Amino acid sequence: MAEISIDTYLCSGCAACVEICPLVFRLDPINEKAELIRLQPEITDDVYLAAAYCPEKCIEIIEG
Numbered sequence: 001m002a003e004i005s006i007d008t009y010l011c012s013g014c015a016a017c018v019e020i021c022p023l024v025f026r027l028d029p030i031n032e033k034a035e036l037i038r039l040q041p042e043i044t045d046d047v048y049l050a051a052a053y054c055p056e057k058c059i060e061i062i063e064g
């Protein structure tokens, strides 16, 4: 089963992933970094798109 990992150190908080895939990603209101809405979301095409468009390349999809 695939998992999503977000490197919050690299994340700039640009919210591109949230715009592309709002059912999976949101910004943490405190540190303004991306986080997962649910721990193990379904890995849809939009998740791959968000990872591809992340300017910091900090979304990783780990195939299980």
Ligand code: SF4
Pocket: 006, 010, 011, 012, 013, 014, 015, 016, 017, 018, 033, 034, 053, 054, 055, 056, 057, 058, 059
């Ligand atoms: S697209 Fe990347 S850098 Fe931008 S908020 Fe999402 S995880 Fe962070």
